[in-house]
Amino acid sequence: MSRSIWLPMAAACVAAGLVTGGASAAGPPEQSPVQKHSPVQAPLPPKVVKKTIMVPETTYKTVTVTQEILRPVQRQKTVPLTRIVPQHQAVTKLVTIQVPEQRTRTETYLVSIPVPREVEQSFTVMVPEQRTRTETFLVNVPLEREIERPYTVMVPEQRTRTDTYLVNVPFEREIEQAYTVMVPEQRTRTESFTVNVPLQREVEQRYTVMVPEQRMRTQNFTVQVPREREVERTYTVMVPERVTRRGTRTVMRPATMEKFSSEKQAPIQAPSPVQKLQAQTEDFTWTETIQRPETRTKTERITEYATEQRTREIPYTVMVPETKSKMVTVNEVRPEQRTREVPYTVMVPKTQTRLVRQTEFRQEERTREIPYTVMVPQERTRTERVVEIKTEQRSREVPYTVMIPQTRTRLVRLIETRHEERTREVPFVVMVPKQIERQFTEIVYKPVTEERVVAYMEMVPQTIERTTQVPETRMVAREITYEVPGETLQR
Secondary structure, eight states: OHHHHHHHHHHHHHHHHHHHHHHHHHSSOOOOOOOOSOOOEEEOOOEEEEEEEEEEEEEEEEEEEEEEEEEEEEEEEEEEEEEEEEEEEEEEEEEEEEEEEEEEEEEEEEEEEEEEEEEEEEEEEEEEEEEEEEEEEEEEEEEEEEEEEEEEEEEEEEEEEEEEEEEEEEEEEEEEEEEEEEEEEEEEEEEEEEEEEEEEEEEEEEEEEEEEEEEEEEEEEEEEEEEEEEEEEEEEEEEEEEEEEEEEEEEEEEEOOOOOOSSOOOOOSSOOSSSEEEEEEEEEEEEEEEEEEEEEEEEEEEEEEEEEEEEEEEEEEEEEEEEEEEEEEEEEEEEEEEEEEEEEEEEEEEEEEEEEEEEEEEEEEEEEEEEEEEEEEEEEEEEEEEEEEEEEEEEEEEEEEEEEEEEEEEEEEEEEEEEEEEEEEEEEEEEEEEEEEEEEEEEEEEEEEEEEEEEEEEEEEEEEEEEEEEEEEEEEEEEEEEEEOOOEEEO
16 A cells, blocks of 8 residues: 555656756756645545456357258149130121212201391480488597506615635745756767769760661552543433313303392392202313423433553652760769768766745635625606597588489381291212122131140258257356545645
């Protein structure tokens, strides 16, 4: 226990000596800075405590286990397979087609004949009339009056209380302290060094120069030589020709009929029963221009190109390497070993002592009067002006406009329509169904059944035995030792 106490104290003294020694080497001894409001604390040595704990310990035991597994076995079976085979087959079918057939029908239609006349019509007009009415309304009239209203004011009040507090009072004492100073000492040593001495000499240096040389080479090239010749070429032109054609056409011509009527009718766009259209067939001729192809020939001069092989001499330049020599001055360095005396300084440690003023703190309990302010509630009254709203009933004359209906008459021109029934012949086309026979090629799908051998996998159960490691855990008592930090002492 005594060793554990003195070891931290010795380490603290060595650290303090190193700090003070560095300060004395730099200059004269200085006083340590005064620490205010921090009491000196010394730690107590730690306590060694022994304790027994339960620790889990795991062991493994070998066990034989019976297990069922599924082993794959490959087998074969015959499976019927049906596939669809397409076959082409010729079939004769009755097909119904629509044949157009020209027919006529007599239809009755109505014709609207306008008949104008004037009638007297009554209508109503809204005439504005100005009137007045008396209406009653409410008015809010403000009235002021004074009332006494109490209120609370927080008034500050000055008070004092006695407070006890601790003060760290510093006091100084002198202690003798040993410190180490590093004193410089001048010494010399002999050292060897190498000097590079420059030397110059001339050497012959060979170099290569590329010299141009003119040469000739033969080159083959191809030339396209034009040649002309005459050829006979056939072409077709369209020659216009006027021809006269004959044909038959059907025209609708009116058949003239007389009808006397006492009333006057307006012109109508629909066909009148007085003029009946009648179909008549007549022959007619017309002239048209057609394009008739005509084959002709012409002589053309065409140019053809024949390929000829020719040669030519082409000059070219080749760079030929040529070796030359020249004298070059070379700078060389020769190493030379030399010695010299080198001074150096060595720091020699020297132990010295000095008196150090150390400041320590002592706690004193003191009292003081502390002023403080308290907010005290105080009841007061004040006069306030209050505005109240009073409702009064009043009346006023309000003008308004009323729309009064008034009946008037006017002459209106009306167009009346009179319907007449008439008939006419209308041609129309009817699609008559007709059945014919046609040949079709159809694709017929017929099923064909085949047998195929298929391989498949089947899982067969099998019992096996295997060895496995089973863990077993149990709690074992174990004694441990640990340190508990001590409390701090104030001095």
